[in-house]
Amino acid sequence: MLEIRYVWEWPVRITHWINASSVILLSATGLFIAHPFAIIGVETMAWARLVHIVVAYAFLCSVLFRFYWMLVGNQHASWRAFIPWLTAEGRRNFVKMLRYYTFTGKKISYEVGHNPVAALAYLGIFALFIFQIVSGFALYGQYAPEGFWGGLFVILNPLVSSQYLRLSHHMVMWMLLGFLVNHLYSAWLMDVKERNGTMSGIFSGYRYIEPEDL
Amino acid sequence: MPQHSPPQEQPLDEKLLQRWEARGVSRRDFIKFCATLTATLALPASFIPQIAEAIEDKRLPVIWMEFQGCTGDTEALLRANQPTVAEIVLDLLTLEYHETIMAAAGHQAEEAKSQALEKYKGKYLAVVEGSIPTADGGVYCTVGGDSALNIVRKICGNAAATIAVGNCAAFGGLPAAAPNPTGAISVKDAVPQATVLNLPGCPLNADNLTATIVHFLTFNQLPATDGLGRPLFAYGKRIHDNCERRAHFDAGQYAEAFGDAGHRQGYCLYKLGCKGPETFHNCPTIRYNEGVSWPVMAGHGCIGCAEPGFWDTMSPFYRRLPQVPGFPVEATADKIGVGLVAATAVAFGAHAVGSAFRKGDAMESDKVIKED
Ligand code: SF4
Numbered sequence: 001m002l003e004i005r006y007v008w009e010w011p012v013r014i015t016h017w018i019n020a021s022s023v024i025l026l027s028a029t030g031l032f033i034a035h036p037f038a039i040i041g042v043e044t045m046a047w048a049r050l051v052h053i054v055v056a057y058a059f060l061c062s063v064l065f066r067f068y069w070m071l072v073g074n075q076h077a078s079w080r081a082f083i084p085w086l087t088a089e090g091r092r093n094f095v096k097m098l099r100y101y102t103f104t105g106k107k108i109s110y111e112v113g114h115n116p117v118a119a120l121a122y123l124g125i126f127a128l129f130i131f132q133i134v135s136g137f138a139l140y141g142q143y144a145p146e147g148f149w150g151g152l153f154v155i156l157n158p159l160v161s162s163q164y165l166r167l168s169h170h171m172v173m174w175m176l177l178g179f180l181v182n183h184l185y186s187a188w189l190m191d192v193k194e195r196n197g198t199m200s201g202i203f204s205g206y207r208y209i210e211p212e213d214l
Numbered sequence: 215m216p217q218h219s220p221p222q223e224q225p226l227d228e229k230l231l232q233r234w235e236a237r238g239v240s241r242r243d244f245i246k247f248c249a250t251l252t253a254t255l256a257l258p259a260s261f262i263p264q265i266a267e268a269i270e271d272k273r274l275p276v277i278w279m280e281f282q283g284c285t286g287d288t289e290a291l292l293r294a295n296q297p298t299v300a301e302i303v304l305d306l307l308t309l310e311y312h313e314t315i316m317a318a319a320g321h322q323a324e325e326a327k328s329q330a331l332e333k334y335k336g337k338y339l340a341v342v343e344g345s346i347p348t349a350d351g352g353v354y355c356t357v358g359g360d361s362a363l364n365i366v367r368k369i370c371g372n373a374a375a376t377i378a379v380g381n382c383a384a385f386g387g388l389p390a391a392a393p394n395p396t397g398a399i400s401v402k403d404a405v406p407q408a409t410v411l412n413l414p415g416c417p418l419n420a421d422n423l424t425a426t427i428v429h430f431l432t433f434n435q436l437p438a439t440d441g442l443g444r445p446l447f448a449y450g451k452r453i454h455d456n457c458e459r460r461a462h463f464d465a466g467q468y469a470e471a472f473g474d475a476g477h478r479q480g481y482c483l484y485k486l487g488c489k490g491p492e493t494f495h496n497c498p499t500i501r502y503n504e505g506v507s508w509p510v511m512a513g514h515g516c517i518g519c520a521e522p523g524f525w526d527t528m529s530p531f532y533r534r535l536p537q538v539p540g541f542p543v544e545a546t547a548d549k550i551g552v553g554l555v556a557a558t559a560v561a562f563g564a565h566a567v568g569s570a571f572r573k574g575d576a577m578e579s580d581k582v583i584k585e586d
Contacts, residue, residue: 034534034535034548035548036466036468036484036485037466037468038465038466038467038468039466042466043464043465043466044465044466045463045464045465045466046464046465100575101565103568103572106574106575107575108575108577110577142452142491142492143452143455145440145450145452145494146450154440154441157441158441158442158522161521161522161523161527162492162521162527163489163492163518163527163528163535163536164527164536166492166535167535167536167538167547170535170547170548170551171538171547171550171551173551174547174548174550174551174552174554174555175554177551177555178554178555178557178558181555181558181559181562182558182562185562185565185566188566189565189566189569192569192576193569193575193576193577194576194577195576195577196577210577213577
């Protein structure tokens with residue numbers, strides 16, 4: 001019998017959509033900051049930077065909240081879900097999923113939560129998120145080196161130099177945009193092939209699971 | 215910043231002013247000089263009398279050494295275009311040894327140096343210009359038969375304090391730029407145990423050197439520094455945050471090419487590669503050559519010459535971002551990024567086509583009901 005299961009708790013869904021809109025807004029304003037232009041009557045750069053910084057704070061809060069939820073949320077939200085190779089079953093499903101993606105295996109590894117390949121990708125994405133937050137706020141902190149974020153800059157500047165920090169911040173943006181393409185595609189693919197409400201799950205939280213397939 | 219409680223406001227001592235007048239420095243010039251210095255040091259005006267007193271009849275013995283440098287810092291110091299300023303500054307210092315301007319030469323000069331070292335041991339100020347080569351036993355820069363490394367160890371190790379002037383002495387500068395054939399290092403790296411204050415810049419701003427020396431004479435200590443050993447009064451704020459073109463930056467008005475309409479109207483130089491947003495220096499407020507001008511004012515973007523490794527990290531000077539390591543010169547960060555996203559899209563597009571025609575891989579229980 002098909003079961004309706006509550007998989008994605010509200011903090012998972014909310015932070016997912018805040019993160020998604022942040023990545024888009026931050027990339028758009030970030031690209032503008034890298035290649036600015038004038039619009040008569042608008043302080044374009046000042047506005048772009050304001051939006052970039054305000055959204056950066058929202059993004060920071062969202063990511064921190066998601067990390068907190070990794071500790072207290074359900075099994076699909078837990079940090080354990082992002083390191084699938086810790087269990088024998090996870091390793092098996094990982095290989096199965098990878099083979100499916102590379103057209104060498106027949107079946108999807110059917111999961112209630114994240115599939116192990118996706119979980120691994122999200123681990124990388126969280127690492128990139130942390131990188132963007134740290135490098136971004138360090139660069140922001142340059143306006144007041146004695147301030148809070150300036151402290152971060154003062155630590156990082158001798159190690160990476162602000163220009164390479166800026167370059168990596170820029171390059172990681174492109175990587176995140178590349179991930180966005182991948183993520184949308186995989187969501188579509190899983191929705192079509194798993195037939196369990198992958199797409200609607202991230203809005204409603206519910207997925208339709210056939211326990212026999214697990 | 216060390217806290218100095220501001221002294222009571224009082225007029226300058228009349229006798230003191232008269233003594234300077236007797237030396238040919240008008241009271242107006244002298245007061246102006248003290249006021250400018252006090253402002254450069256970011257001290258309140260009530261400190262002016264204390265500073266005026268401190269710089270009278272105090273002569274600080276100085277040993278000025280030059281290694282892998284271009285003498286630009288010496289030039290910056292000596293080319294004061296107001297003679298009185300130069301006079302007062304040179305009055306503060308007894309240059310016991312300075313290759314460019316001393317009269318002595320050869321053995322005589324070397325002897326003067328070692329005499330000064332003995333006589334003022336622990337009391338003199340060492341000033342170093344240029345970087346110290348360490349490759350191949352330090353053969354790439356020797357003075358009087360001794361290597362730069364040996365000389366700085368001896369002279370800076372016995373000084374009351376050392377001031378590294380210019381980017382080469384402070385951070386290795388141009389000689390240390392990749393591939394650094396001479397193994398050039400900064401003074402602090404060459405003599406880690408010495409008290410070294412860095413005054414980077416290419417060249418340094420002589421006003422900051424004067425202010426540092428006056429601070430030393432007035433308070434008997436070097437000014438407070440940032441994490442890179444640079445005094446906060448001169449390197450505590452970012453160029454971009456004090457720049458006179460900043461309003462154009464915020465408004466999105468940029469010069470797109472040298473000589474275009476925007477450039478002629480004094481628009482922001484951000485798109486011409488200005489590194490003001492990542493460089494800490496007081497250029498916009500004190501400017502060079504006694505406040506005449508500074509690069510951005512003259513229409514050229516900042517190249518970040520006060521920052522460590524600027525020749526490698528701030529270049530290309532006319533672009534916002536550095537080269538992506540390992541990619542050809544024409545490949546900007548954005549071209550690579552767009553390529554990355556496009557490649558992802560193409561790869562997944564192909565995957566999608568493959569997946570769409572794939573049969574029998576979807577989850578399908580026997581209870582699937584197809585509606586007509
Ligand atoms: S000219 Fe340079 S320092 Fe000045 S506002 Fe523009 S980017 Fe900033």
